[in-house]
Amino acid sequence: MASRTSSPLLHPDESEFDLFAVMSALTDPVRLNIVLQLSAGSGKGCGTFGLPIAKSALSRHFRVLREAGVIRQRDEGTLRVNTLRREEMDRRFPGLLDLVLQEAPSRS
Amino acid sequence: MASRTSSPLLHPDESEFDLFAVMSALTDPVRLNIVLQLSAGSGKGCGTFGLPIAKSALSRHFRVLREAGVIRQRDEGTLRVNTLRREEMDRRFPGLLDLVLQEAPSRS
Numbered sequence: 027m028a029s030r031t032s033s034p035l036l037h038p039d040e041s042e043f044d045l046f047a048v049m050s051a052l053t054d055p056v057r058l059n060i061v062l063q064l065s066a067g068s069g070k071g072c073g074t075f076g077l078p079i080a081k082s083a084l085s086r087h088f089r090v091l092r093e094a095g096v097i098r099q100r101d102e103g104t105l106r107v108n109t110l111r112r113e114e115m116d117r118r119f120p121g122l123l124d125l126v127l128q129e130a131p132s133r134s
Numbered sequence: 135m136a137s138r139t140s141s142p143l144l145h146p147d148e149s150e151f152d153l154f155a156v157m158s159a160l161t162d163p164v165r166l167n168i169v170l171q172l173s174a175g176s177g178k179g180c181g182t183f184g185l186p187i188a189k190s191a192l193s194r195h196f197r198v199l200r201e202a203g204v205i206r207q208r209d210e211g212t213l214r215v216n217t218l219r220r221e222e223m224d225r226r227f228p229g230l231l232d233l234v235l236q237e238a239p240s241r242s
Contacts, residue, residue, distance in 0.1 A: 044237075045233060045234065045237040046160070046161045046166070046237070049157040049158075049160060049161050050157075050158075050161040052154070052157060053154045053157050053158045053161070058154070119233055120229060120233075121228060121229035121230070121233070122229070122230070122233060125153060125227055125228075125229070125230060126153065129152075129153040129154070
């Protein structure tokens, strides 16, 4: 899914996380579904989430999550792998991801 | 500010609070400012927040907060008084309002 010619994958430092950008990122049902799936295990390739939306739209959702600091993306060969930045989120905003993951199943 | 002929003030029960509606309500800077001001004391009339926006827009912001369960509104004579539903929010979503109030001053 990732274009190898695209700009580098920028990630905010933990100290730069913005609670309101994070909450805004987490209020979208598609992004919530992505976070829920990532919480269940280790990294997942962008094409493995089984979401019925266009690749371009999905890419935007991953970007919003990455720019808010919720996920980390890295390229492994032709695969773009996503992981949840769980520990950093938990340190900066204790309890937030727990709440979101607890309430998400009723929504996504 | 309140119209005495408008529909009744509906408030969700604590059990009906939706985390994502609450987070969405709290990501707007005007609503964040309202919540921050309400956290400092007891009830405040709608016209006392000193926000430089039109009454109609301000009314919509109060409604979003009320419908998400973040604030309670009641009419006292000609005044519509707003209070934070702090205890109920804290019970349903422990730590969320604390986080928001802690991070809000840098945003509003």
